[in-house]
Amino acid sequence: MGASIRRREDPRLLMGRGRFVADIALPHTLHAAFVRSPFAHARIASIDAAAARAATGVAAVVTAADLAGRVEPIRAEARYPGFHSSEWPILAGDTVRYQGEPIAAVVAASPYLAEDAAALVAIDFDPLPVVVDAEAAMAADAPLIFPEWGDNLFLRRSGTFGDVDGAFANADVVLRRVFRNQRHTGVPMEPRGCLAQFERDGGAGALTLWTATQVPHLIRSGVAEALGFPEHRLRVVAPDVGGGFGVKGSLYPEEVLIPYLARLLDRPVRWIADRSEDFMASIHAREQVHTLELAARRDGTILGLKARIVVDNGAYSTWPWTASMEIGIAAGNIPGPYKIRNYQFEAFSVCTNKMP
Incomplete structure (x- = not known):
């Protein structure tokens, strides 16, 4: 208690001896590049990957059609009544729902050849109406991102504690x-x-996934489920991780597809995002609107509080936290450390055409 503890991990990292995903060298490694949607909302009319498949050094070009029946989408379901479940496809097939959503993956002998070939994939889009404002997405006439839902809400929650109406009726302010x-x-x-x-051992084989993640044990469960692969034969390794900040705390489509490709091609496969791709393809947070009403006495005593919380959760429910998490955190945190005995909240988790 109260002692300054000398850090032991710094010298190795400061002297460039860290071992990050990009530093791990395996023989015969192939490299993946993704073709991502330039539209926030559109139907995919057609995909022509013939030129990419014929390009120098290309080992494979994969689209949603190639994954059908082999790889499951990411499903992050909450147990709250009325929760609308979304399926986050590993590669978009019929519809893209945010700019940067992956549509195809190109695997080649080098990252440069993979990126050059990815540029040859021709996709025809039919743009759809875009919803980028969470409050506008709640309007009765808003375009629907998942038409089968009937609205753009992942979840609505509400709660009342104490006598809120009485608190406001007796308030001075x-x-x-x-x-x-x-x-x-x-x-x-x-x-x-x-x-x-992927390593063959005479049986089902074994997969090893090195990934820049904050939650390797959860990633193992999520990847095994999506691939239908025995979890005890899947090893997930988080080597040195150069920062996370929550961005590396969820399961992503790339973490499912890269081990699938390694097994398919029987070669190690690597994908490293560049900075602009990382901005487009990593989760966002905290876009919220809070409308608060506070009832108080003139001496500063808080009698009651009402909160209306609107959270923009983007296009899909993220695994494992689900689209229910942020509204729950917000509703629970708003009263803070204060003695607020009368509290009422209504919270909306809204689906929009943005990165989840």
């Missing part, structure tokens, strides 16, 4: 304020990336 928090994301020094290797 009632204040109403609207607070808006902008959308943001973490920017780790190391972008996201992963490397996978």
Whole structure:
């Protein structure tokens, strides 16, 4: 207690001897590049990958059609009544729902050849109406991102504690304020990336996934589920991770697809995002609108509080936290450390055409 503890991990990292995903060298490694949507919302009319498949050094070009029946989408379901479940496809097939959503993966002998070939994939899009404002997405006439839902809500929650109406009726002062928090994301020094290797052992084989993640044990469960691969034969390794800030705390489509490709091609496959790709393809956070009403006495005693919380959760529910997490955290944190005996909240988790 109270002692300054000397750090032991710094010299290795400061002297450049860290071992990150991009530093792991395996013989015969192939490299993946992704073709991502330039549209926030569109139907995919056609994909022509013939030129990419014929390009120098290309080992494979994979689209959603190649994954059908082999790889499951990411499903992050919450147990709250009325929760709308979304399926986050590993590669978009019929519809893209945010700019940067992966549509195809090109695997080649080098990252440069993979990127050059990815530029040859021709995709025809039919643009759809875009919803980028969470409050506008709640309007009755808003375009629907998942038409089968009937609205753009992942979840609505509400709760009342104490006598809220009585608190406001007896208040000397009632204040109403609207607070808006902008959308943001973490920017780790190391972008996201992963490397996978499949090893045959006479049975089902074994997969190893090296990934820049904060939650390797959870990633193992999520990847095994999506691939239908025995979890006890899947090893997930988080080597040195160059920052996370929550961005590396969820399961991503790339972490599912790269081990699938390694098994398919029987070669190690690596993907390392560049900075702009990392911005487009890593989760965002905290875009919220809080409308608060506070009832108080003139001496400063808080009698009651009402909160209306609107959270923009983007296009899909993220695994494992789900699209229910942020509204729950916000509703629970708003009263803070104060003695607020009368509290009421209504919280909306909204689906929009943005990165989840």
